[in-house]
């Protein structure tokens with residue numbers, strides 16, 4: 219199975235919506251790669267514009283936020299915007315249904331931790347790396363001084379989709 | 394143990410139980426628009442899977458940006474047209490016949506009680522007003538739907554909202570749903586179907602039920618759903634009269650798709666709307682809702698009446714009732730978009746378009762328009778819009794803009810005064 223994990227970026231927000239992830243004006247693009255420069259372009263954190271072009275953002279492979287991640291529109295562009303920026307794990311305390319489904323349909327990971335566990339991630343100091351062990355359902359977060367491990371649950375069908383490389387490949391072989 | 398509408402629909406469409414929680418369902422209708430479909434088509438073509446499982450079950454429209462505003466949107470339209478032609482998709486609605494998907498498709502009679510419906514659009518939940526299971530999905534689900542006619546969902550847990558009490562003067566279905574979202578919060582219904590029932594909903598017409606179901610997703614809901622009844626049968630009669638001898642027979646048959654009295658719900662919420670007053674959103678989340686009284690006097694720059702939430706003929710009539718013989722306030726601009734060609738021509742015949750124009754409104758062709766800030770009616774930074782749409786996210790109608798969601802009555806009253814205004818005062 220594919221390996222997931224790497225440097226993490228933490229976004230201290232609930233309800234990050236699809237319009238913030240990829241504004242509607244870019245929905246006229248018909249290739250995924252064209253979305254690359256615009257990921258999280260309209261995100262507000264603490265009421266201020268988020269620097270979506272920072273070094274930390276470029277390096278990150280994992281994104282951590284709080285609850286109801288990906289609410290709003292059904293645009294899979296929101297998932298692709300992460301995908302084409304090489305971010306293939308999102309960790310949050312909950313996800314909007316369509317966004318979560320779109321993640322697994324693309325064969326990438328939406329990992330749910332409990333709100334208290336997300337708090338613990340936010341409390342860790344310094345640059346963070348997160349690795350995911352899919353066999354054991356474990357998430358390991360590491361900073362220079364600290365190491366924390368959390369287990370998470372994963373729906374068995376979602377896991378199959380990740381293994382199959384997404385829903386289209388799965389459905390094509392089966393139906 | 395009895396079953397909910399959603400459970401009955403799932404049972405009747407089950408292709409495969411793929412895990413304890415997940416079911417793959419057969420689909421009755423796949424709806425398509427030009428924002429999310431072309432990229433699905435391109436991907437299917439690229440993968441050598443350019444097929445449609447059943448062209449009669451696919452309905453497509455160009456509605457978000459129409460007529461095209463630039464080369465890229467023109468290309469999206471072109472891909473749709475060529476695809477529809479290539480696969481002999483008869484129900485394809487192009488310029489001249491097109492309108493906002495969630496208003497147009499019901500009007501064509503495509504949605505029936507007991508159906509499973511998907512579309513690459515989050516407000517697909519609107520169609521649950523007909524007693525269907527209708528859910529927004531992403532592009533990959535759309536591709537599989539087009540190609541194989543199936544989609545996977547988790548077992549449908551349902552939140553039942555029982556609404557009772559008579560709505561006061563100029564208090565609309567929009568005010569009811571805004572108050573419900575305030576109570577549920579933006580993720581209070583995530584992974585849940587929201588079943589709207591009770592005497593108030595039973596009395597609502599299809600347009601009002603669609604307004605309720607349309608915003609189910611703003612509370613995270615998978616689908617809104619109403620019990621199909623005589624109102625549903627009467628609305629659908631022109632399309633189903635070949636299937637049933639009488640309307641009564643249709644109503645009787647629809648009972649298959651009603652929830653059992655002993656069905657099990659994840660949650661039951663009872664609300665009484667007798668004292669409800671007009672509502673409006675503030676901030677960037679649809680659960681940030683206040684009464685119009687609390688927000689009265691807030692200055693706006695633009696008024697937008699339209700969309701899949703409130704762009705139907707009933708909505709235009711409501712707004713026109715207030716605008717008749719009046720002018721919009723100085724310093725504001727106002728746009729009205731009849732949601733479909735039929736709505737537009739009815740509004741013309743009924744003299745509503747004249748009322749809007751005399752009041753100083755710009756009348757746009759049927760399209761999503763300002764609703765998602767992609768084409769006509771985009772806001773400038775720091776501008777404020779009073780809108781009958783469903784989503785007030787940061788940047789939704791243009792970067793740096795603020796959107797206040799409200800009913801057509803409240804939007805019209807606001808147009809006349811230039812500030813957020815209680816429609817009962819006009």
Ligand code: SF4
Pocket residue numbers: 457493494495514516699700701702760761764765782783
């Ligand atoms: S009117 Fe707005 S919410 Fe409705 S389908 Fe169009 S863009 Fe989406």
